[in-house]
Amino acid sequence: MIKRLLSYVGEYRKYAILTPLFMIGEVVMEVLIPLVMAQIIDNGIQGTGGMNYTLKMGAIMVMLAFISLFFGAAGGRAGAVAAMGFAKNLRNSLFDKVQDFSFSNIDKFSTGSLVTRLTTDVTNTQNAFMMILRVGFRAPTMLIGATIMAVRVNARLSLVFLVAIPILGGALYFIISKAHPRFLEMLKRYDTMNTVVQENLIGIRVVKAFVREDHEDKKFRDHADSVRKAQFFAEKLVIMNVPVMQLCMYGSILAVLWFGGNMVLNRSFEIGELSSFLSYIAQILMSLMMLSMIFIISIISYASVQRIMEVLDETPNIQDAAGETELHLEDGSIEFRDVSFSYANDPENLTLSHINLSIASGQTIGIIGGTGSAKTSLVQLIPRLYDVLDGQLIVGGHDVRDYKLRDLREEVAMVLQKNVLFSGTIRDNLKWGDENATDEEIQAACESAQAHDFVQSFPDGYNTDLGQGGVNVSGGQKQRLCIARALLKKPKIIILDDSTSAVDTATDSKIRAAFRKKLKGTTTLIIAQRISSVCDADKIIVLDEGKINGFGTHEELMKTNEIYREVYESQQKGVDEYARTNA
Ligand SMILES: Nc1ncnc2c1ncn2[C@@H]1O[C@H](COP(=O)(O)OP(=O)(O)O)[C@@H](O)[C@H]1O
Numbered sequence: 001m002i003k004r005l006l007s008y009v010g011e012y013r014k015y016a017i018l019t020p021l022f023m024i025g026e027v028v029m030e031v032l033i034p035l036v037m038a039q040i041i042d043n044g045i046q047g048t049g050g051m052n053y054t055l056k057m058g059a060i061m062v063m064l065a066f067i068s069l070f071f072g073a074a075g076g077r078a079g080a081v082a083a084m085g086f087a088k089n090l091r092n093s094l095f096d097k098v099q100d101f102s103f104s105n106i107d108k109f110s111t112g113s114l115v116t117r118l119t120t121d122v123t124n125t126q127n128a129f130m131m132i133l134r135v136g137f138r139a140p141t142m143l144i145g146a147t148i149m150a151v152r153v154n155a156r157l158s159l160v161f162l163v164a165i166p167i168l169g170g171a172l173y174f175i176i177s178k179a180h181p182r183f184l185e186m187l188k189r190y191d192t193m194n195t196v197v198q199e200n201l202i203g204i205r206v207v208k209a210f211v212r213e214d215h216e217d218k219k220f221r222d223h224a225d226s227v228r229k230a231q232f233f234a235e236k237l238v239i240m241n242v243p244v245m246q247l248c249m250y251g252s253i254l255a256v257l258w259f260g261g262n263m264v265l266n267r268s269f270e271i272g273e274l275s276s277f278l279s280y281i282a283q284i285l286m287s288l289m290m291l292s293m294i295f296i297i298s299i300i301s302y303a304s305v306q307r308i309m310e311v312l313d314e315t316p317n318i319q320d321a322a323g324e325t326e327l328h329l330e331d332g333s334i335e336f337r338d339v340s341f342s343y344a345n346d347p348e349n350l351t352l353s354h355i356n357l358s359i360a361s362g363q364t365i366g367i368i369g370g371t372g373s374a375k376t377s378l379v380q381l382i383p384r385l386y387d388v389l390d391g392q393l394i395v396g397g398h399d400v401r402d403y404k405l406r407d408l409r410e411e412v413a414m415v416l417q418k419n420v421l422f423s424g425t426i427r428d429n430l431k432w433g434d435e436n437a438t439d440e441e442i443q444a445a446c447e448s449a450q451a452h453d454f455v456q457s458f459p460d461g462y463n464t465d466l467g468q469g470g471v472n473v474s475g476g477q478k479q480r481l482c483i484a485r486a487l488l489k490k491p492k493i494i495i496l497d498d499s500t501s502a503v504d505t506a507t508d509s510k511i512r513a514a515f516r517k518k519l520k521g522t523t524t525l526i527i528a529q530r531i532s533s534v535c536d537a538d539k540i541i542v543l544d545e546g547k548i549n550g551f552g553t554h555e556e557l558m559k560t561n562e563i564y565r566e567v568y569e570s571q572q573k574g575v576d577e578y579a580r581t582n583a
């Protein structure tokens with residue numbers, strides 16, 4: 001796992017290698033300084049060296065300090081560059097990966113969790129990486145260097161470490177083993193909080209319309225507090241590290257002063273040596289403290305790394321057909337052969353069961369059914385937004401799984417029920433359908449979708465900026481732009497999932513008339529609530545609870561299909577009453 005993570009350092013490898021080298025340089029200087037110090041005290045001040053010697057050694061000490069400073073600063077900079085580059089690469093691959101996810105992959109993670117993984121988790125990993133680069137080599141080198149020096153100065157006094165280090169190690173082990181699950185929990189709560197924020201921001205208009213601000217406020221506060229609690233629970237364990245460290249450090253210094261002081265009184269130890277020994281003790285304990293910090297930050301980031309890896313390891317469950325052969329749709333025919341489908345991939349819990357259908361190329365098909373009857377689920381299988389659980393779906397002469405996704409979706413345009421436009425101009429958005437569309441083509445598509453007139457009425461026409469998520473147009477206008485965008489793809493199959501629900505009946509029928517005239521060879525599937533939207537279709541599918549209840553022309557269904565007749569009559573009654581009252 002570490003090796004895989006390291007591959008994301010990529011072009012920043014140079015900095016990643018330089019950092020520890022600089023840091024080791026810094027340590028070497030820091031270890032040498034107390035040695036020079038001892039020389040000054042023992043030879044210069046107490047010995048025979050005198051002022052000259054003291055000044056000379058003092059100058060060397062200052063020089064060493066400057067070199068150490070340079071190495072430290074250079075190492076800090078290189079480490080930061082490497083860590084930020086690493087985070088950038090990691091984020092990019094995560095984002096790439098998410099783009100390959102199918103709908104069901106995304107359902108599995110939830111968007112809030114994906115947001116946390118791309119932001120907080122990457123930041124945690126970045127911090128740990130920087131820390132390890134800067135201190136991961138520095139601390140052990142310092143530990144070893146200072147220990148060697150301390151033992152050389154006075155081996156007997158070094159026995160103090162034999163007591164301090166096991167205490168420290170034990171405490172650290174305890175903290176690490178307990179903290180990991182707590183950090184995982186904390187991150188999970190971050191996910192939920194991000195989901196809440198995201199839902200709120202996307203739905204802020206609805207929140208305001210229903211005056212739910214207070215409720216949303218409270219909801220958010222609860223989640224923020226739950227994050228705080230989890231964080232507190234995890235951090236409170238981790239900060240125990242500090243007092244334990246301090247205890248060991250001051251305990252050791254006390255012991256050294258006591259035993260070392262006695263040795264000095266016995267004349268078996270020089271004062272200068274004692275002072276450098278104390279510096280080494282401080283360095284050793286410092287490096288232990290840094291090591292423990294690395295451990296701690298590693299546990300925090302270990303939880304994050306796991307979560308990042310989960311995303312990177314997720315196999316997009318809708319993938320291109322294997323092999324090089326490029327298949328192309330021969331025509332716009334669609335055939336369902338005993339197709340079953342389940343969102344949960346569970347044969348006991350089918351959303352669509354045993355669908356058999358045959359639609360000839362170029363036909364216009366209406367789809368009617370109550371909400372939840374699986375209309376959307378049915379048509380989503382055609383551009384392979386989800387895969388069938390059982391059976392076979394043949395589109396354009398081949399199983400959908402045999403196409404490259406790009407080739408299939410190029411030819412199957414779907415106007416989703418919950419559609420979105422993106423920030424940018426109307427023209428930019430329409431060009432999603434065809435990057436190279438000319439202005440004439442764009443206009444023609446908009447005319448068919450009955451969008452041209454209202455676009456023209458905007459002062460900036462096709463250059464009108466839509467704002468984030470297309471807020472500047474009404475629901476019905478948005479639907480018509482989405483239809484135009486799909487038309488620009490010049491697909492063999494076009495699917496409208498309740499795409500004219502916010503458009504008035506007259507415009508709706510104009511759109512259908514334009515479709516009949518301009519989309520002669522294109523197979524058209526229209527999901528609608530209104531019978532009037534589908535009654536002139538070649539055939540109509542009546543769906544009920546994931547099963548086909550009827551399939552035929554308007555006249556046939558009126559005779560044979562009860563559900564269809566009921567829907568027709570309830571809608572017709574409204575029209576008749578309207579006609580009567582306005583007569
Ligand atoms: N992403 C999803 N994950 C799980 N279940 C879903 C999902 N989308 C829809 N469903 C369920 O599948 C059933 C059919 O939904 P759908 O095809 O959207 O119906 P319709 O479009 O006819 O209103 C519903 O019971 C719905 O709750």
Ligand SMILES: [Mg+2]
Pocket residue numbers: 375376377417497498
């Ligand atoms: Mg639907």
